Structure formats: C-alpha cells, structure tokens
Amino acid sequence: MERPATGVTYQRFPRVKIRELKDDYAKFELRDTCASMANALRRVMIAEVPTVAIDLVEIESNSSVLNDEFIAHRLGLIPLTSSAAMGMRFSRDCDACDGDGSCEHCSVEFHLAARATDSGQTLEVTSTKDLRSTDPKVCPVDQAREYQQALGNIDPYDGDPQGDHRGILIVKLRRGQELRLRAIARKGIGKDHAKWSPAATVTFMYEPDIRINEELMETLTLEEKTSWVESSPTKVFDIDPNTQQVVVSDPEAYTYDDEVIKKAEAMGKPGLIEINAKEDSFVFTVETTGALTAYELIMNAITVLRQKLDAVRLQDDDADLGELGAHL
C-alpha cells in the first residue's frame, strides 16, 4: 500500500461484489479496503447484530428427564426469526414495561405445552411442533420455513427439500411426562450471549494472487506436474487435459498452506510459483443461523457499524447515543 502524502485524504471506496446469495448463506468479495475494515465487519456480524432469543423461561410443569435450567438453556439457543429485531427495543431500555414480556416493543411471549399420552412412543418436543409464539413475526426459524413452504415459497436454494425438517429437538418425553412453560424472548446481541448471535460462520480470507512461472513450469514433465498439482491439499490447480498446462482452477481454495511452494522447492524448482495475499481484497463467507437472512445480516452489520462510527463522531457533542450506548 502506498502511503499517501500529507494532507491527502485516506478515504477509500470499498467495493462489494456478491458472488453467491442464498437465504442463509452468502459469499462476497470486499475490495479496496484494509483488513481492519473487513475484520470490523466480521466482528459486528458475529457479536453485535441484534436478534431475538428466548431469555426468560417460566416453567409451570416439567416432569421430563432434563431439568429446568437444562431446558431453558436449550430453548435459549433456538434461533428465532429476528428480522424485526433492529426495530425492537432492548428490554433494559424499554420504558413501556419492566421486561416481563408484557410489552410488545421489547419482548415476545412463547408457550410450550407437551404431554406424552399413553402411547409407547417417545414424544419428541421440537421447536417446530411445540413452541408457540404469540407474535407471528418472531418464531422458531424452522416454523417460519414451514410456513413459507406452505405458502408455496419453496426455498430455491434448499438442497434437500425432502430432508429432515423435524425442527430442533428440545426434549424427549416418555409416557406420562409433561412439559409446560412460558418463555419470553428478548432482543440482545451476541456479545452478551452466543444465543443472540445470528452468525453461524462468518469468515474471510485474503484473496490469493497466484502467479505460475510458466517458463519454469514447462520444464516439468507431465508426471511432475501431476504430482505437484496433487501436493496441494485443496484443489487449487488443475492440468488442462488438452494443453497439459497447469492452470489455476480455483485460487480461493488455496489455504495459504505453502505446500505447493515447498513441493516446488523439493523438486528443485524454487520460484515455480509465487503466491501472495492481496492485502486489500477479501472473500467473505457468511452463514447465518436462520435468525436473519444472510442479506439482512450483512446489511444490519453495516448499519450497526455505521451507528457505532456515528457514536464515536458524536461523542464530543455529548449526544444521546440511544441504544448504541450499550455497544460502547
């Protein structure tokens, strides 16, 4: 990176190119920015994009094998559709209620009542079947998907529509056992508890810049080429079946493992390949828990990041930071 002269603005104009976008998966390129920017985005996606998750459980009756805290913990980790979360209030900031779930601004009430009646079969209490929300906007993600499917909106990216969609298992009940509870879901962020994190996987890599020294490569026999190509644990290189030339088939599969470089050295051909990380371009992979769509996650992250930056800017002005105060 060239150092700009004094007085020159550092401002850059990052570009985003979306490679792939599914409901819960996204892959995009982020160019013309530095690692701190990319990492900030990643960190916000993991820890600071708000979602809704069950936070308070009132157990009326529990004769299952799992104890109350156990079930409460499991309920908390069920992802709930949180598209509305950005507009909700944190229950600690909510002045309309005292966070007991009676307030529509900050909480959503859930009910669960299941009883295994006299059949020999074990009853599986799942998030799809048994967890009932009072607010249609906030419900377990697999319920939402079922609903979408019922409407005929079949997720085009769902690889296996006939697959196992039984939902998340909460507890198994034997004959005569019962579970009845009331739960309140609240807004929160992943920093406080991982249950509020909408991100399953958020990661990026530096885009590799792979340069094959074609001249040197041509000195290799086909066997040598094959063995060199195979020395990479991931499938980065390939041999063109027609020209028998080594081509870079998938540069992003490269994991910076240096295996090919070591192999080239071992073959007595140092400099056969040169791989550098492009320090200003990143390939992001985002997978969500389903609480938000990948698109929402990215956009919300950018919003949160912007709010935080605003807050920094406004700090001198002693302005009311609103809910951002929590993030600072």
Add this chain to the structure above:
Amino acid sequence: MPPAASAPDAAAADGDPEAAPPVPTYRSLAAPVCNPVDKFALLPAFLKVRGLVKEHIDSFNYFITKGIKNIIQANNRIEARSDPSIYLRYKDIHIGVPSLQVDFRVENITPHFCRLTDRTYSAPVYVDIEYTVGKAHTLYRKSNFIIATMPIMLRSYACVLNGKDEAELARYGECPLDPGGYFVVKGTEKVVLIQEQLSKNRIIIDTDNKGRVIASVTSSTHEVKSKTVIVMDKEKIYLQLNRFTKPIPIIVVMKAMGIETDQEVVQMVGRDPRYGDLLYLSLQECATERIYTQQQALRYMDDKALPGAGNIKDGQAKVLLRDVFVAHVPVKNGNFRPKCIYTAVMLRRMLDAILNSDTFDDKDYVGNKRLELSGQLVSLLFEDLFKTMNEFVMLRMNKNSDMARSSPLDFSQLIQQDTTITSGLERAISTGNWDIKRFKMHRKGASQVLSRLSYMASLGYMTRITPQFEKTRKTSGPRALQPSQWGMLCPCDTPEGEACGLTKNLALMTHVTTDQEEGPLMNLCYSLGVEDLSLLSGEEIHAPGSFLVMFNGLILGKHRQPQRFANSMRTFRQSGKIGEFVSIFVNEKQHCIHIASDGGRVCRPLIIADKGRSRVKEHHMKELRDGIRSFDDFLRDGLIEYLDVNEENNALIALYEHVDQDDVERSSITHIEIEPMTILGVVAGLIPYPHHNQSPRNTYQCAMGKQAMGNIAYNQLFRADSLLYLLVYAQRPLLTTKTIELVGYDKLGAGQNATVAVMSYSGYDIEDAIVMNKSSLDRGFGRCIAMKKYTVITEKSDRIAKPQRDKDGDLIKQNMRALDEDGFIAPGQIIRNHDIYVNKQTPKVATTAPGTVLTSRDYRDSPAVYKGVDGETTVVDRVMLCSDTNDKLTIKCIIRHTRRPEVGDKFSSRHGQKGVCGTIVQQEDFPFSERGICPDLIMNPHGFPSRMTIGKMIELLGGKAGVSCGRFHYGSIFGEPSGNADKVEDISHTLVKHGFSYNGKDFLYSGILGHPLQAYVFMGPIYYQKLKHMVLDKMHARASGPRVLLTRQPTEGRSHDGGLRLGEMERDCLIAYGASMLIFERLLLSSDPYQVQVCTKCGLLGYYNHKLKVSFCSMCKNGENMAKMRMPYACKLLFQELQAMNVVPRLKLTEG
C-alpha cells in the same frame, strides 16, 4: 492340531505382506492365516462372560456356595456342658433372597431401594438344623431357620440382579453398566478392596536386615498360623520360632524330629559336597552340645521353649514341632518325616542361595503374591462370628441349665435371639475394621465407600489392589514396576505420592482365582506317577533328573519325568478334566514342579499355540462372531487357557502369530496374547495412544480420569448421592480406544470434544492455563450440574410445620419463601442462602405426660437452613421422604446447581495435562480459519516439549480426521499392527483428502485485527475433561468473622469462614523487611487483641473491677502497682495455663 489341518490355509499366507518373505520358505508357507483383527473378538467375548469385576463376584459366589458350607461343616455341633445329649447340629446352610422384615412381613428388596432408604442390602442366612430339647431329648428338625442376615454383594448369585437383562435391570432402578461387586450397607455403597499379601505356605529365601540368609515360611491352615524362619548366622544354621526363647541349631531340630544320624541329614539336603561343607559347622555345633539322640535334642529344645499351658516345659518342644513349626505340613500319627523332608528342602534351597545368589526369591515378584478378595475376607469374618455365636449360645445354655427352669432348654431359641453375625458383618463392612481376634487380624480400611464421582472412578475402585505393608517406608523395591506384572497388573494406574507403586490395579483380562478342592488333584498327581516320599530314602529324594512335586506348598513326592508329568497335567487342564485355574509350573532351577490350586493367584487367558501356530483358527472366530461359540467354549475346547504368573515362566508368549520375531524360533512359541492392549487396566485404557506418551503422563491421567465429571450411571438422576457432579452435554470421545468401547465409557462419557488451538494467546495462558471461548461456554461447553444432598432426620416428637404467615397471607419470615405448604421445600423452587428447606419444630419440653396434646405453643422452631453461596441460583431437584431403620422420618433434599465454567476451573485432556481456565475471551476475538472454524479453547504450546505427550498430538490429528471423514478413530495401546489404532500416516491421508494440511496445522487469522497469524497453528479436536475442582467450591475470603472460643483467634478453614493465616514464613519475611507495624497489626490487632492488667510489682496478671472501676492484683491483694497493656488473648491464656501448672510467668514492664 495336526499340521495337515492348516494346509488349505497355507496358500493364503502369501497374501499377508508382513509374513511373506520374497521367496516362500517352508516357514512362511506353513504360517497359518490369522487375521490379527479377528483375534480381538475374543476380548469382548471374555468380558461378556466375565464382566469387569468378576473377581469380586466370583470370590463372593465361592463363599456363599462353598465356603460357608465348609465353615458350617467344620463347626456343626454344639452341645450343653451339663448334658451332651442336648445338642444342636447344623446340617446345611444357604442364603436366601435379599429381603427385609417389616412388621412381621417379609418384603423382597432391591439394591436401589436400599441405597435410597439407607438400609443394608442383605439376605437371610438359612440353616437346616437338628436339635434336642429338654430332659426328654426330643429330637426336632427345622429347615430354613434364620441365623443371620448377611450383606449381599451386588450381582452375585444371591443378588436379585444376577443374570438379569438390561430391561429388567432398568425396572429394578439399576444401571446396566454398573458392574456390581460391592455391598450396600446402611445406604452407602462399600467396596471391599482387593488386598495384596505374600503367599502363604511357600518357602521364601531372602536376606534379613542384618544381611543374613533366611528361609521363611508363613504357614496358614484353618487351625493355626505361624511363621517359621531358618537363618544362617555366622555360617551356622538356626531355627527361629517365636515360641522358642533362642534360635535352635537346625541339626538339633532335625534330630528332635527323628533324623539322628548326621549322614541322613546331609543325604536329605543333598549329596553335593558343597552342601556338606556349608552344613559342617552346624553339625559340629550340635556335636559340641553333645546332642546325639532324639531324646537329647528334645530335652535341649524343651529348655529353650516358652512354657505352654500350665507352665509346663516338658514335652513342649515336641508339641511345638508338631503344631507350630512349618504348621501347614501335617504330622499324621506322629510321623515327622514329611516335616523333616520339608526342612531339608528349605535347607537345600537356602544353601543353593548361598552358593548361587540368583536363586534368591524376590518378594516383589507377583508370583509370590496372593490377592485376598472380598469373599475370603467376609468368609473369615463369618467364620469368626459363627464360632463366637456358638460359644455365646453354649455359654448361655450352660448358665441356664445350672438354674432350675420351667421351660425346657432349647438351642434354637437362643440362636434365634442372637444377632452377633448380623451386626458383626454389617459393622465390619460399613466401618472397614476387620478385627478378628481368633485369626489375629486387625485391619483398618478394608472396605471403602465406592466413589461415584465418575463412572471411571467407581470402576477404578473395583480393580484396586491395596498393599498390606505400611506405606511410610521409603523403600523402592516394592514400588518399582515388576516385569512379572505384565498383563496382570496395569503398569500405568497407580497413585502419586506415598502409595505410589504400592497400590496397584488389575489389568483388563486378569482373573483372580478362588480355592479349589485339593484331594482329587493330589490323587491325580499320584496316579500320574508321583512317588510318595514316605517310600523314598533321603538319598533318593534329590536323585538327579527327578523333580520334587510341590502341591500348594506341600511336598507331594517326586517324579522322574517332570516334563512329561507337567505336560499330562496341562492336557488334563486343557481338556477341562481339572479346573482351568490350576497352575502347573516347572521350576528348572529348583528342580521342582509347583502345582497350585489355591485362591488369590492372578492369572490371565492366553491362546495356546502349538509350535507357534495358534489353535484358534478363523473358523473358530467365525463361530464366535455368529454367536455359536462363547468364550467358555474356547476354554473347554483347549484353545485358550489361563496361565498364572508362575506358569508364564514356562511359556513363550508371542504378541502376534503372523509377525516373525528375528530372535525367537517360531516353534518354541507356546502361547499367543489375545490382545496386547489388555496389558492396561480399565482406567488407563481410555487414554488414546498411551504408547506415544511419556510414561508418567499416563499415570497422571489415571488419577485425573477419576476426577472428571460426566455421566455416572444410567440411573444417575434417581440416585441420592451426597455429592454428584454431572456434565450437561457429555460426549463420547472422537478418538476412542477399544477399551473405551468395552467398558462402556462411550456410553457414559466424562468430557467433551473441544476444538483446541495450540498457540499462545493473551498471556493468560501461562503455566498450563487455557483460554476459553465465551461463545462455546454459552453454547454449553463445560457446563455442569452439581447436586448436593441435605438430609434432615426428625425425631419422633418433631413435627413439620406449614410456613408461618400473617393475617394477609404474607410470610412472616422471608427465608420461608421456598417452602411448600407442607413445610418442605418445593421441588423446582430456587433456594438461596439462609432459606429454610425443612420447617421442622421440636417440642419445648422433652417428655410429656402421655395423652397430652401438644399445641403450637409447645413447639419451638428448629428449621434446617440452607447454607449456600450468595448470588448463585440453586434449585431444589427432589425431596425424598423415607423412614430409616429406627422408623424415624428422614428427609433428603437434593439441591441442584448448574454451573458454567469460570476462570479458575480445572480442565484436563486425557494425557495428564491439566490446566485451569486462565481467561474467557469473546468469540470474535478468537482466531479463526478461512473455513470459519474457531477453537473452543487455546492451549499454550509450552505444554508439549517437557511433557512429551505425543499421544495428545496424535489424538488431535486423529480427531480432526475423524470429524472430517465421519468415522471414530481409534488409538488403542500398541494397536497399530492389529488395526486397533489408526496410524499417523493414514490420518494424514484423510486430512489431506479433506483439504487440511497433512500435519494438522491450519492457517489462522487473528480475530482482533484480522491479519493472518505468523505461524500455522496446530488445531483440532481433543477430548477435554472437566475436573471436579472448581473455584466456586474453593474461593474464600473474609474481613472479620467468627473466632475460636478458647483463644479468641479467628477460626481456621473455609468451612468455618476462617481467617487467612499469616504463618511463620510470612512472619519471617516481614521481620526481615522490618515491617514491625505490619506484624503488630497482623498478629495482634487483626487477631486476638486483649487488654490485661499487670501488676508491676509481682509481674502477674490482675483484673479490672468494673464496679469499682479499679484494677486489682489478686496476688499482692492491692491495686497499687497496676499497669494496663495489650497482648494477644492467646498469650494471656498461655500465662494462665502455665500458672495452672505451677509455673509462674512474670512480666517485667519497662514503662508502667
């Protein structure tokens, strides 16, 4: 097996790459095909029939089926002194079904019922008796007459669980994985530990602490126990017996037993002139004492004997020689010859040892050890108690018969009233004090509470062997690893510290024998050509080429063709004609054949090989897999046999049939190991790749595996242990071993597979601390449940009151909020510190006149108050009510606390690498890979170089390969050749196939800055255990608090909210630093300051009269010279105590 039988197999041998050299020789062609993996199936088959703790159950079964009958038989008649025709005879004895007598009704009980209600799981002991009553001597017979109730070992024949399948066990509330082998006494589970002893009735040649050569025999028969020592002192040989005041020259002893000529003595010992040389001085000494005949010898010995009964010395020597001297050799009809020969053999072995120091016996050699199991211990106890009861009954009968009585005398009534046996058995097992005067046995800690901290801990208890000798000695010999332990005792599992190497554990396949009947075996020996010694002269005993035959330490005779004799005995054993645990050991050095059928020997099964070729063939294994053949069939068909430690010396055991050893001739191999991994015990068996670790690490893990939290048993939630730690999401290890699957650790795991990155992070990871990912903890990693039991026992007069409310219905006391309307705490309620959990009330007056009705005013509150940690949310799990054995109401409240890991909690991998949680870091700050993998915890790489736990690295690699390919990988010890452990090479291939680097390292990005980390990081899953040591239970601080009454100093210890001691060394530091005011503050002001009045004249302490507001010296009888000073109360106390002892401490004050 004839060689032709394997001919079809021979061709296939070429397919085996390891066994086949390039040019097929006869040897390689003849090599039978035995796929090494197949042999493994024998191990589960073995454990299926034998169980994990069969030795305990076997020995108890032996006791209740055979041992107890023998005891009754030996003492079957008691009679009245006044009239011997009034008698009682025991005809038979048997054990009933575990049951309980409630209100004259018999109820069958289950072990779990006993655990929950604090009862003893015991069964009635029935006898069939025959007795006469009264003057008329009417004969009565009674069968199923109860003489006692006896605690029953779980899963023994007498137990209701015996032979039950999983569903039935579940109905009994029992965990199918629980091995049994312990007792339930007063609600607690008690294990009678295996005791290790030196074997009885065997000659041991050793040196004593003065360096003299000794031959010693500890004789033990049912009647007597004695120790005979023959010692060589100043080249002369003496007999030492504690009943003689002085050592007796051994030749005198021989003469006293009837060997009068010196020639015969020498002949008996052996004709080798070197023996004669060594015996010369002893013979001469005898001659100088002018002892030539038996009479003279006996008279000489009479003088040296301690007086016997009636203070008579005459004839005492003969009695001692008959009954005490090598007491286990019987003297029939006054025939001392067997004893003479035995003594001669002892002498001969002793002289051998002097001539050749190789022939000394090793006391630590496992073959010289016997293990005493619960059956034997209970048997001893029962025998003693049975005899005591009979004596007691006879005593009472005699007492009664002296008086005129209206009802006729009846033994059976007296026995019925007697509870000696019942209470004696229960007391011994519950306290562990085995005090049996009759057998001079005083043992403490013979039984211990079965630890239910983890499944491994309880299994470990069942296989533990405790030593008999004291642990304090700093000897290294008994602590060292013995080569003879191979395959019998686990080389890894031993505690650290004082019991290191003394407390051992059984290996996986070890069996401990029980006694077997001797008579038939002896007869068999004679019919196989053993020549009886009584027919042989002294000369002939040691004829060259013939071997002495020793049977359980007795000299049976000699045999001219020892090898042939041994072979035929072994054939009998292999064909099942004699017991499978009889050992036939040919000792070439001693020219002896030892045949042993006694109990307590350790042995293990091995595959028999004929000239290196296994008798177990592929078709046998197929039958086993198809379920047609069981392990016992293998034994019965002579494919497998049990060898004890001694007999192993006659065997050459190969690890694998197909692997050629360079230095061993294949045809000389006699046995093949079933599985090399059985060298380890149960607890060490859960370490993956232990053979790649530095050995102490495995030992550390063995200790730590027992502290790991996890699932304890399938019935864990129905148990009422006083403390129970459970892991919320326990997993089975990704990298398993075969042992793990065999013992069921995969079903009751005690840990979680954590993704570990081996790197440095944040500096909070020094000294083995680990950095944990907060999100992992949020998601349930390391979350545990601690359940604690609080018991309240109410007296009969107590009552449980409702929570008191005022007229608005509000609680009067806030600490009653968790109570239910019945006065007990409500299950599911959150209980906080100082809350009441049982609202008990006690009458104000202890005794009331009968018929008075107590009102509320007559009661005072005596509630049970919960003492917990402030700020923690604990929940009531269960409340259980039961009546105890005294019909008092017992309330057991089980209070549950779910904890997530916090800084300071202890974790450990399975390689003896423990560490505390150093810090907890947000997930976004954690490093991540471009696949999005983020570790659960970070471990500092400095943990590796000095610990050398390569096994842990391979576990990481194997685990990583396991998660990527979806197959559990194995890491059994020495498992690589047999396929029970994955090789690193194969693992690397798998890793590369799934896009990882072959070496398990990943390219990570910093989570804080987003830049790539400088080095590749070794990352993958490792099975981590959460250990029971948690800060929550340990943290402690206090400002001011309780003080001890006597010294007024702060109390000691966390449980008493004690102060933190500024000890001597800390004090020394402060002195050296010169911080006098700090010392003053710590030792006086913050401890026990006290103001005293000192008389400056007499220097003694006076007192302050608060009424008159003057101080006064009671010594000088005035208050003129009084001075005030401050001193520690403890110091004032010391002065007063000294005065009480007539020591006058006078204080001299410089300023008044």
